[in-house]
Amino acid sequence: xxxxxxxxxxxxxxxxxxxxxxxxxxxxxxxxxxxxxxxxxxxxxxxxxxxxxxxxxxxxxxxxxxxxxxxxxxxxxxxxxxxxxxxxxxxxxxxxxxxxxxxxxxxxxxxxxxxxxxxxxxxxxxxxxxxxxxxxxxxxxxxxxxxxxxxxxxxxxxxxxxxxxxxxxxxxxxxxxxxxxxxxxxxxxxxxxxxxxxxxxxxxxxxxxxxxxxxxxxxxxxxxxxxxxxxxxxxxxxxxxxxxxxxxxxxxxxxxxxxxxxxxxxxxxxxxxxxxxxxxxxxxxxxxxxxxxxxxxxxxxxx
Numbered sequence: 273x274x275x276x277x278x279x280x281x282x283x284x285x286x287x288x289x290x291x292x293x294x295x296x297x298x299x300x301x302x303x304x305x306x307x308x309x310x311x312x313x314x315x316x317x318x319x320x321x322x323x324x325x326x327x328x329x330x331x332x333x334x335x336x337x338x339x340x341x342x343x344x345x346x347x348x349x350x351x352x353x354x355x356x357x358x359x360x361x362x363x364x365x366x367x368x369x370x371x372x373x374x375x376x377x378x379x380x381x382x383x384x385x386x387x388x389x390x391x392x393x394x395x396x397x398x399x400x401x402x403x404x405x406x407x408x409x410x411x412x413x414x415x416x417x418x419x420x421x422x423x424x425x426x427x428x429x430x431x432x433x434x435x436x437x438x439x440x441x442x443x444x445x446x447x448x449x450x451x452x453x454x455x456x457x458x459x460x461x462x463x464x465x466x467x468x469x470x471x472x473x474x475x476x477x478x479x480x481x482x483x484x485x486x487x488x489x490x491x492x493x494x495x496x497x498x499x500x501x502x503x504x505x506x507x508x509x510x511x512x513x514x515x516x517x518x519x520x521x522x523x524x525x526x527x528x529x530x531x532x533x534x535x536x537x538x539x540x541x542x543x544x545x546x547x548x549x550x551x552x553x554x555x556x557x558x559x560x561x562x563x564x565x566x567x568x569x570x571x572x573x574x575x
Contacts, residue, residue: 294324295411298312299557311554325409326368331365348373353393382394385423404570406444429472448565449465449524457484464476480531485541486540
């Protein structure tokens with residue numbers, strides 16, 4: 273459903289003060305691509321996000337679905353980051369952000385880590401004004417592989433450093449990180465983002481998790497073998513007894529800083545793109561995440 277006015281703990285919040293951000297990993301394979309993108313567009317027409325963050329956006333196919341998504345949903349600004357090539361196919365993909373704001377400025381963020389043996393993907397940052405608030409949205413697809421927690425740790429530290437620079441440049445700015453982080457929330461990289469451990473530089477960071485504020489067990493999982501496309505991904509290289517593969521929450525919507533109840537606070541959480549069509553097809557091998565971020569009008573500061 274579209275954004276709506278909210279009442280949280282007896283406090284009325286106008287939908288005009290909510291920035292809706294949605295994120296999903298679109299799957300690094302063109303299998304049933306056109307059907308899946310039509311499913312994506314149909315759901316997003318109802319959800320009507322202000323910002324859409326995408327991971328695993330294919331860049332080498334004949335079907336330019338990123339422009340199709342933008343045109344169908346009215347996004348006016350699009351940027352896709354540096355692509356990477358799959359090791360066992362010719363597929364190329366990257367992360368992308370689409371926004372409705374004409375003043376959006378994009379930047380690629382290099383997340384290469386020395387010594388990493390699996391591909392690393394550049395993050396993308398979008399900066400714009402919403403209700404006179406400076407907003408920075410990052411989308412990232414962290415390195416995959418169970419053995420690569422150390423790589424993901426260095427990548428989240430790079431992103432945390434970018435967020436700290438945002439705050440130093442404008443202490444009132446709001447910084448959001450969403451995407452496929454390829455870790456569950458008890459892993460060290462996510463615990464680091466929660467402020468529960470320190471990084472290699474002996475410095476910490478703090479991010480608020482929209483799911484922890486407004487989610488529940490029914491919408492926690494974003495990667496599941498109940499999803500036929502997730503089964504396809506899990507078995508495309510090796511034989512797998514998929515019933516033994518655990519469900520995981522590896523896709524996130526996070527806001528930098530102690531924003532509880534103040535500007536930048538998440539005010540909702542939902543999982544989306546999680547229902548198969550009549551043929552059992554889902555939009556992706558991941559489920560999407562979405563949150564409304566509280567951004568009331570910022571009054572101009574007298575000079």
